[in-house]
Amino acid sequence: MGTIFLVIILFFGIIIFFSSFFTVKQQTVVIVERFGKFTGIRHAGLQLKLPIIDKIAGRLNLKIQQLDVIIETKTKENVFVKMKVSVQFVVIQDKAYEAFYKLQYPHDQITSYVFDVVRAEVPKLKLDDVFERKDDIAVAVKRELNEAMATYGYDIINALITDIDPDPQVKHAMNRINAADREKSAAEYEAEAQRIRIVAKAKAEAESKRLQGQGIADQRREIARGLVESVDVLNKVGINSQEASALIVVTQHYDTLQSIGSETNSNLILLPNSPQAATDMLNNMIVSFAASNKVGETMKHENKKKADATAGKQLPQLPSSEGTEEA
Numbered sequence: 001m002g003t004i005f006l007v008i009i010l011f012f013g014i015i016i017f018f019s020s021f022f023t024v025k026q027q028t029v030v031i032v033e034r035f036g037k038f039t040g041i042r043h044a045g046l047q048l049k050l051p052i053i054d055k056i057a058g059r060l061n062l063k064i065q066q067l068d069v070i071i072e073t074k075t076k077e078n079v080f081v082k083m084k085v086s087v088q089f090v091v092i093q094d095k096a097y098e099a100f101y102k103l104q105y106p107h108d109q110i111t112s113y114v115f116d117v118v119r120a121e122v123p124k125l126k127l128d129d130v131f132e133r134k135d136d137i138a139v140a141v142k143r144e145l146n147e148a149m150a151t152y153g154y155d156i157i158n159a160l161i162t163d164i165d166p167d168p169q170v171k172h173a174m175n176r177i178n179a180a181d182r183e184k185s186a187a188e189y190e191a192e193a194q195r196i197r198i199v200a201k202a203k204a205e206a207e208s209k210r211l212q213g214q215g216i217a218d219q220r221r222e223i224a225r226g227l228v229e230s231v232d233v234l235n236k237v238g239i240n241s242q243e244a245s246a247l248i249v250v251t252q253h254y255d256t257l258q259s260i261g262s263e264t265n266s267n268l269i270l271l272p273n274s275p276q277a278a279t280d281m282l283n284n285m286i287v288s289f290a291a292s293n294k295v296g297e298t299m300k301h302e303n304k305k306k307a308d309a310t311a312g313k314q315l316p317q318l319p320s321s322e323g324t325e326e327a
Contacts, residue, residue, distance in 0.1 A: 016051040023047070024059075029096045033057040041096050060100055064090045064157055067107055069114045073122045075130055079170050083122070084163035085114050085141060087156065095153030103152040110145060114159075117144045127166060127174075134161040 023046055024030045030042040034054050042049075049056075069085045087110055091099045103109055121137050122130060130137075142159040149156060166174070 020048055020051045021046060022049065022056065027062040029060050029062060029093065031057040031060070031096070031100050038097065038101070058100055060091050060096050062091055062093055064088055067110055068162075069111050071115055071118050073119045075122060075125060075127045077126055079127045080167050081122070081127070081130065082163075082165040083118060083161060084165075085118060085138070086160045086162045087114060087141070087145065088158045088160075089145075089149065089154050089156050092150075092153050092155050097153070098151070099153030103154075106149075106152070106154060109152070110149065110154075113145050113148055114141055117141045127170070131164060134164065137161055 022030070022042075024042050024044045026044045028044065030047070032039050032042055032049055032054055034050070038057070039054065065088070067087045067089070069087065071083050071085065072080060073083065074080045089106075089110065099106070117140055118137065121140050125133060138159045138161050142156050145156040145159065165171075
């Protein structure tokens with residue numbers, strides 16, 4: 001009987017001995033209490049406590065933690081938006097006592113402060129400004145949380161606005177506005193491109209007309225030069241200028257008829273087109289040349305008379321010789 005009692009005592013003694021030791025993981029602290037009273041904070045490694053008397057009250061994680069808070073609020077123009085705020089925080093190692101004993105639910109406390117700050121800042125802004133100034137809202141959240149949570153042993157590492165989700169109808173309207181604005185810009189660019197094409201085409205046509213006119217002028221100049229040379233050649237063989245001009249015209253007339261006849265697909269009809277037409281044309285041209293020469297001679301004669309009369313009026317009156325002798 002005594003041996004069994006000794007074995008039992010030894011067994012419980014071993015259990016109590018081993019229960020006096022405990023380990024603490026890295027980036028963790030353990031709060032130790034004795035009869036419900038705080039006695040100390042134990043850090044990473046193998047630790048010792050009094051069996052039965054001391055107990056582990058809790059453990060605090062010293063790693064950086066993240067809390068995602070989803071908030072629904074409205075903007076200045078009464079547009080409801082859902083915002084996701086990610087708060088990164090850590091327990092201050094030197095203030096583990098405050099973090100464990102002063103604040104029971106740190107996540108709820110942080111969430112309440114985030115709600116308070118966001119719902120105070122966002123209603124001051126329009127929807128577009130909320131997107132543009134989300135960093136300012138995040139800074140305000142971090143500043144407010146740091147002031148409030150430092151007392152409880154928590155340090156706010158960062159606060160991020162990770163999502164801004166307006167009401168679906170508002171989002172659809174914004175997409176329509178952006179699409180209409182882009183269509184407007186596209187139409188303006190297309191109109192400008194069309195204007196450039198029209199201006200370039202007009203310039204090209206103008207340049208083409210200018211070169212075409214220059215070519216026609218050069219052609220006519222060469223034709224005139226050729227006609228002059230032809231008249232000179234015919235004059236040398238005893239044909240006067242009128243007959244030579246008429247002969248050239250008739251020759252060109254028949255050359256034209258020949259060129260028209262050489263085209264197989266030509267539908268051109270030249271009227272009148274009889275053998276007498278060339279004779280009539282020649283006679284008409286001779287009469288026209290004669291009339292034009294007569295008119296030209298008459299105009300030259302009249303111009304000469306006018307020039308002589310004008311010259312006579314401009315000469316000074318000289319005194320007569322008889323008047324000089326009597327004096």
